[in-house]
Amino acid sequence: MLASHHRVGRGVGVLFAMLTIALAACGGTSTPGTTANTSPLLIGVIAPFTGADAALGPAYFAACLPAARAINNAGGVMGHMVSCQEFDTRGEPADAVPAAQQMIASHSNLMAVVGCTSDEAASVAPILDQAHIPMFCMTGQSEFNKTTFTYFHRLVPPDEFDAFAMVGSALDHFNYKKVALVFGNDIGSQAFVGPAMTALKNLGATVTINQAIALGQSSYRTEVTAMLATHPDVIFTEALGPTDATYLAEVKQLNNGVMLPFMGTSATIDPVWFGAVTGAVGVQTVVDKFTAVDLGVSFSGPGYDEFKTNLDAVASQFPDAPKYSQRGATLHLYDGIIQAALAMDETKSTDPTVYNPVIHDVGNGVAGATTVNTYAAGVAAIKSGQKVRWVGAGGLTNYNQYNNSQQGYILVRYDASGNEITIGTLTQAQTAAIITAGGG
Amino acid sequence: MSLIVAAFGFGLVSMSIIAISAVGFTMQFGITNMINLAYGQVMIASAYAAYAVNNAGVSIWLSLPVAAVFGAVFSFLLNRLVYAPFQRKGTNLIGMVIISLAVSLVIANVMLPIAGYYSVSYHQNPGPTYHLGSIALTGEQLAIIGVAVVVMLAIHALLRFTRLGKAMRATAANATLARNCGIPTARVIDLAWLITGALCGIAGAVAGMNSDSFSVASGSEFLIPIIAASILGGAGSPYGAMIGAVIIGEMTEISAAIISPEYKQVVAFAVLVLVMVLRPQGLLAKRGALAAAG
Numbered sequence: 001m002l003a004s005h006h007r008v009g010r011g012v013g014v015l016f017a018m019l020t021i022a023l024a025a026c027g028g029t030s031t032p033g034t035t036a037n038t039s040p041l042l043i044g045v046i047a048p049f050t051g052a053d054a055a056l057g058p059a060y061f062a063a064c065l066p067a068a069r070a071i072n073n074a075g076g077v078m079g080h081m082v083s084c085q086e087f088d089t090r091g092e093p094a095d096a097v098p099a100a101q102q103m104i105a106s107h108s109n110l111m112a113v114v115g116c117t118s119d120e121a122a123s124v125a126p127i128l129d130q131a132h133i134p135m136f137c138m139t140g141q142s143e144f145n146k147t148t149f150t151y152f153h154r155l156v157p158p159d160e161f162d163a164f165a166m167v168g169s170a171l172d173h174f175n176y177k178k179v180a181l182v183f184g185n186d187i188g189s190q191a192f193v194g195p196a197m198t199a200l201k202n203l204g205a206t207v208t209i210n211q212a213i214a215l216g217q218s219s220y221r222t223e224v225t226a227m228l229a230t231h232p233d234v235i236f237t238e239a240l241g242p243t244d245a246t247y248l249a250e251v252k253q254l255n256n257g258v259m260l261p262f263m264g265t266s267a268t269i270d271p272v273w274f275g276a277v278t279g280a281v282g283v284q285t286v287v288d289k290f291t292a293v294d295l296g297v298s299f300s301g302p303g304y305d306e307f308k309t310n311l312d313a314v315a316s317q318f319p320d321a322p323k324y325s326q327r328g329a330t331l332h333l334y335d336g337i338i339q340a341a342l343a344m345d346e347t348k349s350t351d352p353t354v355y356n357p358v359i360h361d362v363g364n365g366v367a368g369a370t371t372v373n374t375y376a377a378g379v380a381a382i383k384s385g386q387k388v389r390w391v392g393a394g395g396l397t398n399y400n401q402y403n404n405s406q407q408g409y410i411l412v413r414y415d416a417s418g419n420e421i422t423i424g425t426l427t428q429a430q431t432a433a434i435i436t437a438g439g440g
Numbered sequence: 441m442s443l444i445v446a447a448f449g450f451g452l453v454s455m456s457i458i459a460i461s462a463v464g465f466t467m468q469f470g471i472t473n474m475i476n477l478a479y480g481q482v483m484i485a486s487a488y489a490a491y492a493v494n495n496a497g498v499s500i501w502l503s504l505p506v507a508a509v510f511g512a513v514f515s516f517l518l519n520r521l522v523y524a525p526f527q528r529k530g531t532n533l534i535g536m537v538i539i540s541l542a543v544s545l546v547i548a549n550v551m552l553p554i555a556g557y558y559s560v561s562y563h564q565n566p567g568p569t570y571h572l573g574s575i576a577l578t579g580e581q582l583a584i585i586g587v588a589v590v591v592m593l594a595i596h597a598l599l600r601f602t603r604l605g606k607a608m609r610a611t612a613a614n615a616t617l618a619r620n621c622g623i624p625t626a627r628v629i630d631l632a633w634l635i636t637g638a639l640c641g642i643a644g645a646v647a648g649m650n651s652d653s654f655s656v657a658s659g660s661e662f663l664i665p666i667i668a669a670s671i672l673g674g675a676g677s678p679y680g681a682m683i684g685a686v687i688i689g690e691m692t693e694i695s696a697a698i699i700s701p702e703y704k705q706v707v708a709f710a711v712l713v714l715v716m717v718l719r720p721q722g723l724l725a726k727r728g729a730l731a732a733a734g
Contacts, residue, residue, distance in 0.1 A: 050548060054557045054657050185702050212702040216661035218651040219454060222447040222696040229443065242559035245653030253566060253578065276559030280653045320556075 038079035041350070043068065043337055044103050045084055046124060047115030047138075048091035052186065052215040052241040055272035060115045060138065061086055062324035063333035065317055066310030067375075070338065074376035077341045078348065082111065089120040091186070096120030100127045111350065112136065112340040114333045118159070118188030125149055132352045134359060136336030138329050140191050146402050151356055155332035155397060156295055157406035159188070160195035161435065162265045165293040165409040165426050166236055167199040168434035170263060173411060173424055174291075178206045180232035182223075182247060184239035185212040192265060196236060199438030208232040215243045224250045228260075235262040244273065245280035252281050259285045264292040266409075271323040274418040283416050294420065295328030296408035296428070297394050303373035307334050307393035326420040328394070335392035339363050342378045342388055363397035363405065365389025406431075442574035447697035448690065449575030454665075455689025456588030457647050461662070462669040462681040463595055464639030468515075470612045470676030471632040474523055475537050478544040480663030482518070482637065483644030485547060486511040487654055488555050490645040491562060500564045501583075504645050511641020512634045518543065519633045544659070551656045559655040562648060584646050591642065595678055598635070608632055612676065664705065665692065668712050674722025683723055687711060 043064050049057035064084035071082045087103045089096035096119070104110070104127070113135045116124050121139030128135045129149040137144070137152060140159025144152060170176040179200055183189040190212060200207050208230035211223055224247060227235070235251070237244055244264075252259045259281060267273070269292050278286050298304070311330075314321045324330040336359075343358040344350060365371070369389040372378040378388045390397065397405045408431050411424035426434070465479050489510035490503040526539055567579025577585075599605040607628045610618040619625045647662055648654045669688045673680025688708050695707035715723065 049557070050552065051657055052661075054552075054655070058557060212700070214702060214705055216658055217704075218457065218647050218658075218662065219450060220701070221450040221453075222443070222693045223701040225446045225450075226443055226697060241657060242651065242653035242655050245559055245561065246651045249561075249652035253569075254576065256569075272558055276561075276653050276655075279559065279561035 038076070038081075039109060041077060041080045041082045041111040042107050042109050043082060043084050044087055044107070044110050044113040044133075045115050046087040046089060046096070046100060046103060046113055046120070047117055048119055049086055049088040051090040051092065052184075052243070053091035053117065053119055053188070055240055055270060056091075056117050056119075056138070056267075057086060057088065057115065058272070058318075058320060059270060059324055059327050059330050060333055062311065062314075062318060062321045062327070063330040064114060064337060065314040065321060066307055067334045067337035067341075069310045069314055070306065070375045071341050074374075074379050077111065077344050078350070080111075080350065082341070087115075089124070091117070091119040093120055093123040096124050097127065100124045104128075104131045104133070111344065111352075112337055114138075114336060118191055119186060122187075125152055128152075132356070134340050134352055134356045136333055136340075138333070140188060142191070144402075145404060147404075150403075151352070153336060153359060153399070153403040153405075155336055155394065155405050156266075156329065157431075158404075159191035159265070161406065161431060162293055162409075163192040163195040164199050164435045164438050165431055166192075166263055166265065167196055167203060167205070167438060168426060168431070169291070169293055169409075169411045169424065170234055170236070171203055171205055174234070174261070176205070176233040176261070178208050178231065178233045180208050180227050180230060180235045181210040182227065182235050182237045182239065183212060184215045184243055186215060186240075188267075189238045189240070192236075192238060195438070199434070202439040203437060213239055213243065213247065215239060215241055217243070217246070219250065220247045221250050221254065223247070224254050227251070228255055232260065235260055236264075237262055238265040238267050240267065240273065242276055242280075244268070245276040248277055249280035252285065259289045261289050261291070264290065266292065266294045266328055268292050269294045269412060269420055270327055271320070271418055274414060278418075286414055287416055291411060291413050291423070293409045293426070294412045295332065295394070296410050296425065297328050297331055299326055299420075301373070301391075301395070303335075303390075303392040303395070304331070306374045307331060323418075331393035335363075335390065335394050335397065338375050338378070338392055339390050339397070341375060342372075342382070342390055345379055345382045346387065360399050360403060362388060362390050363399050443697045444694060445574040446576065447693040449572075449577055451690035451693035452585055453577065453581045453650060453689075454693055455685045456585045457643060457650055458665050458669050458689050459588050459682050459685035460591050460639055460646065461643035461666045462673070462685050463592070463678045464636040464643065465666050466670040466673070466676055466681040467595075467608075467632065467639075467678055468636045469670070470678070471608050471636075472519070472523075472629050473533065473615075474519075474527075475533070475540065476518075476523075477537060477540040477663065478518065478547060479640055479666065480659035480661075481544045481547040481551075482511055482514055482640050482659075483647065483662055484654065484656060484659035485514060485551060485644070486641035487644035487648035487658075488551070488560075488656075489641070490648065491560055494562050494564075500562045500645070500649060503562075504587075504642060507641040507645035508638040509641070511639070511644065512637040515637025515640060516630065516633045519629070548656055548659060555656055557655065557657075559653045561653045564649055580649065584650060587642065587646060591639065592682060595639075599678065604628070604631060665689075665708065668708060671722060672712050672715055674724045677722065677724045680722055680724030 047057040068082045116137035118139045343355040347355040369387040408428040409426040486507040490507035493503040669684030673684030692704040696704040
């Protein structure tokens, strides 16, 4: 019996290894972009839809659906109707590679891909770039600040900027001096830690404790006890899934029912995170004690209104979609998809090698370009021979030479319904000043 | 030092939850020869069943039996409809492991559109906090420990003092011989799935209570320490699983206090590897109630 168990153990190991190799070998390469006539086009949403970061994927899917609706209601991209499809990476690079390869191998009509968080961007971006597929990524990793991938686009700042904005807000707005860092041990969350520690040190604050917590554990009471013993003024955090909810509930419980102030990254401005944490610590505690930095979006203007209208309309396809009306990532990825579509219209091509370089121009605008806030207006302007500049849900785009765009930050809190309330702003210049002072 | 003592106290809660679940997991293997990797997902499904009742206004403690019944029925059906047909066709153990892995993924992905990707929390009152030196536990945590003690005693009584328990041990030792001796092994296996499924359901609900928040994705995280405790104690041995739960539960908490929370699972698995090197059959494989009918 025991010997048979040993054989089983070796057998399982070999089988897993073979499965891994087989999965890695799945897929292949194809040449997307050459679609016939008015055949449909696909936007791939490659992100975690299961696993610890499962909350991220829906936010990006919620960006794709209203963009597709806006495009299709205007007759599609040169007559090509557009649809969205989820590709689950489980938040693991090992799962993301076969997911990306399968997506490319199975769909020759990919016009763009959105998603690619820090969990999988490093493994997925090279594959997409090699396949000539324009991508709009949500990764916050600094390695993409000066990327050589020509098909890579990022409409949000790197995570280190989030970290600097958090530090600046905590010190200037609230005068916190002692900070506990509680971040998940995943790649995305840990990207904040180094810059935050450097900035806090350089700006005269103290890191009382730095905890990299394993995601999805059933309890963090030992970690919470250790953290509380350092008596911080505020907790900086990003630990997605139920992790922050569990940790913060135990903070409140072990601190005699009193919650410490806690500040989140832009990823915590999310209906899933709000639902989880309010369920664990109570709505009023979150309203009273939580603040976050978020991407500098005004949530107003004709571009936002168009987005909101389409977002509400796709609730029949995705009931939770309207909840993402103030999720910065959702707004920006919506903008990216529309930019790609307008670039296709301008170049009159479905070949990514042709329209990809023009995405930059549609985002930033070229001399004499007409500003448009809806896809239909963009198509009309292009048909009349004009160049267009897209100013959409997330406002202005400012791509640099590496197709990275950023717009500063806002300091926010939640109301009892989970809506974001702006309580301060950090312009791009102010953020840059903090980065310089903080040693970034 | 006080942090280590406090961590020891928290470890009592962790090991209680692991013990309930690991005993069920290892009994499934011991009696039915099935390494059920869908166990964690059944735990979470049961936790959601309790959540549905709790969310309707019923106390979480009264929802606990609902989780137990749900886990029992779910596990029973899982075996009858999926596992047993494959076993009858002669699928080997490794094949069954892969099938259970697939079942786990199917359950998780079926649950997502039903339960959503949102984390949920029970409506619960942790009660007053009781202190013993640096150890601080809430009334609810003490109750979870109490549930674990009751369950362990009940399993001990079942295996040692009942005809069903003896039949289970006989089936685990040699199913063919047991059948030839007149033991209705098919019925014993059905009852084993019901009992271990109930343990799985109870474990899911108390894990949900302890964690304050859980989601569909929590199943795979819960499964890791369960497997570790089961293997550490000796696969198929309920008493070994109990000891494994004590070691894994305490090691994870105390290592978080001494080293770093990032390595709490790493330390637990390092202990597991060490035991596997020194005693590959696990701590109690030869003395477990299911390993030999003696």
